[in-house]
Amino acid sequence: MNETGITESVAAATLAGLQGATPHRLHRLFVYFGSPARALEAVRAGRAAEAIANDPQRAAITRRWQRTADPASVAAVLEQRCTRVWAARQPGFPFDADLPDAAAVLFAEGDCPEVLERPRVAIVGTRASTPPGNADARAIGRYLGEQGITIVSGLALGIDAAAHQGALEVGGGVIGVVETGLDIVYPRQHHLLYAEVRRHGFVLSENAFGVPPTRARFPVRNRIIAALCDAVVVVEATAKGGARITAKWATRYDREVLAVPGSRRNPAAVGCNELIADGAHPLLDPSDVLTAIGRHSPATGARPAGWGESEAKISRAARLLHAGMAGEPATLDGLVVTSGLAVGEVAGLIRELERAGRMERARGLLWPC
Amino acid sequence: MLASIRSATLLGISGQPVQVEIHVSNGLPGYCVVGLPDAAGRESRERVRAALLSSGLEWPQRRVTVNLAPAAVRKTGSGLELAVALGLLVAAGDLPDSALDGIGVLGELGLDGGVRAIPGTLALVDALRCDGVREVVVPLAVAAEAALVEGVTVRPARSLGELRECLKGELPWPDPPDPPDPDPPDPDEPDLAEVRGLAGARRALAVAAAGSHHLLLVGPPGVGKTMLARRLPSIVTPLDPEHALEVTRIHSVAGLAPAGVLMHARPFRAPHHSASTAALIGGGSGGRIRPGELTLAHRGILFLDELAEFGPSAIESLRQPLEERLVRVSRNGATLDLPADVLLVACCNPCPCGMARRYCRCSEPQRARYRRRLSEPLLDRFDLRLAVEAPRPSDPAGPESATVRAQVARAVARQERRYAGRGWRRNAHVPARALEIDSPLSPSTAALERVIATERDLSARGIVRLRRVARTIADLDDRDALTDVDLLEAAELRQDVL
Secondary structure, three states: OOOOOOOOOHHHHHHHHHOOOOHHHHHHHHHHHOHHHHHHHHHHHHHHOOOOOOOOOHHHHHHHHHOOOOHHHHHHHHHHHHOOEOOOOOOOOOOOOOOOOOOOEEEEEEEOOHHHHHEEEEOOOOOOOOOOHHHHHHHHHHHHHHOOOEEEOOOOOOOOHHHHHHHHHOOOEEEEEEEOOOOOOOOOOHHHHHHHHHHHHHEEEEOOOOOOOOOHHHHHHHHHHHHOOOEEEEOOOOOHHHHHHHHHHHHHOEEEEEEEOOOOOOOOOOOHHHHOOOOOEOOOOOOHHHHHOOOOOOOOOOOOOOOOOOOOOOOOHHHHHHOOOOOEEEEEHHHHHOOOOHHHHHHHHHHHHHHHEEEEEEEEEEEOO | EEEEEEEEEOOOOEEEEEEEEEEEOOOEEEEEEEEEEHHHHHHHHHHHHHHHHHHOOOOOEEHHHHEOOOOOOOOOOOOOHHHHHHHHHHHHOOHHHHOOHHHHEEEEOOOOOEOOOOOOOHHHHHHHOOOOEEEEEEEEEHHHHHHHOOOOOOEEEOEEHHHHHHHHHHOOOOOOOOOOOOOOOOOOOOOOHHEEHHHHHHHHHHHHHHHHHEEEEOOOOOHHHHHHHOOOHHHOOOOOHOOOHHHHHHHOOOOOOOOOOOOOOOOOEEOOOOOOOOHHHEEOOOOOOEHHHHHHHHEEEEEEHHHHHHHHHHHHHHHHHHHHEEEEEOOEEEEEEOOOOOEEEEEEOOOOOOOOOOOOOHHHHHHHHHHHOHHHHHHHOOOOEEEEEOOOOOOOOOOOOOHHHHHHHHOOOOHHHHHHOOOOOOHHHHHHHHHHHOOOOOHHHHHHHHHHHHHOOOOOHHHHHHHHHHHHHHHHOOOOOOHHHHHHHHOEEEEOOO
């Protein structure tokens, strides 16, 4: 706290909420004036232009900021919502603020900020994921959660949500990095997941309250995910998806990238396969992540649940049917034709496989797992 | 100066006897029709007048009143004109009073005095027969159709002048035309053997044909859903004579029946997805309620391609008729029950992208939005729901239609035997109680049914539907007892495909 009675947190939050306060400008302000509180003081005194001397809009911005900066109301909201604010180069900022294009201010809300102290791994992927992809993300999330690793993801539909759910199932730590202000839940159907993430970790955003989701903000958000973690696991990614962007940032920030290989026929696996071709580490087993971040995998050697062959006993005919699917989804038609059995018999085998957890129904198709 | 002729008008898909009364009296020359005629009925004055004059007869220069009794029923169409013309001749004393005793008269007039065909002859003649008429005068063009009604002598009429002489006994009645030959079987009729792969879907098609279970096929474009559904007519059993008459009657009213032949093939109706609610379930205004596609497909197949593209209200309007097998249409002044015992076959894509590459590119919200186009209650009406995918070129072609048709016919015969004398004929319509008594399950099979019901979270109605399909599967395989395999297959043929 300084002589004006405004904390660094409130000052950082006030500045981040100003119109036109890009991370780049915020960094300049913080560095030039020395701290967020002193920067806010200068902004209110109409001296912002000194820090952003080369900015063509500096005059307009200085006037607008001087007029609109309102630390009192920001402080009230922060207090009411119990929001933490971390400013670059201040204590608590979770990563190196000198990374290129790093965020300048982060808002965090949640019950377990200490999950930051553990190793952090991001699990990301496409929203248009396949059921096996979701199952993989969940299994990896569960495995890493058990190993005491914090799972960082984007709280989006598909892979992101599955990874969070996997970690939450085993009581692991989670961080959800979102693109909206923290008072907005997007997508709406994830409000329960948001609540769970807040309870077992926290949600994080660089945007002030009330900022709505827009198409442009998702890829920008991904650089925070990459900055926060020690390694990025891409489970399923389309050729041009946001997960590819996260992986690009991770490479830039010198984080390890792992990708789960998939069928060339699966458009949701194309991105992963391309990442592997570009040098990402293929993830064949969840313990590969531990190796990648420099930890030794536990000696038990047991495979994580939901990964690879399960122990349940199935008949020879059911095994042949499963093998005949070659990892690809199928319909009843396809199974009847490939097996040469009657429809009734195939129906019995499908049920057996389902009960053994070797087959899953989704979108009207049968997926081997 | 009064004449009274018996005729009939259409009310929905059935006939309504009408008494055409003609009163000719002194007074200012004039012509007035009362008794709720429609526009065609009011215009009939000009046709009747011209026809009389063209036939060399006299148009009375007196006050003419035509009453169509019962007066409170709306009369539709022009089928009463011939009766009006003959009534004028009787009233003018040109024809003896007794010439038309007990004779029903149907037909429209041309300006030249010719007698023209009218729609719905079968229904109209049938209504007259029920009213005690044993002899009917009908236009020559539809005489063969009228002859399908048993117990009625059909008198074909070519023109008003000729008809007058026949009635006077001056000319013999013209011979009724020979009934046209029924169409020879079409050698190009699509055959199931042309479809490759799709083994499960073929099976579902046979089950649908045998037990009259509604079928929904879901799959990407171009895999053969439509091709398969269009081959359903080639495996269903033909109509029995009673149903053939019923179907011909409906199609005659709609002007769709081939003249003079009974329709033995089950109707196959495939409305486009832009069809309105009224087009599907029937509608119209005033006294003229027209049968919709559901009624035109009565005792046959209603095929809705691209089900998800139909208008939501149109498609949801099918729910009640599918359950009750009749449509109740209420319009200003009339409520009609139209029969709608159809086998519904529908196709749709699984999602907006059509899952063309097995792996769909749609996001979850897009898929959810698409799914919401079809309501759960509607999807519940389908006993058979199947996902289909593109067959590989190497997949074998299945059996020919003739083979499947024989199998279906056997299963149908089993059902006819089992349900003889009851209020239903097919497995899809069996009430739950009767199903329990006719097809009891062994203790182990009943246990499996309970397990499946728990796993699939089936409602009581869902369990009954499962058992009905299992019953049909056993019938197709010519077995009396239901086995575990029948139940498993029935469960597999009814999946959550969307």
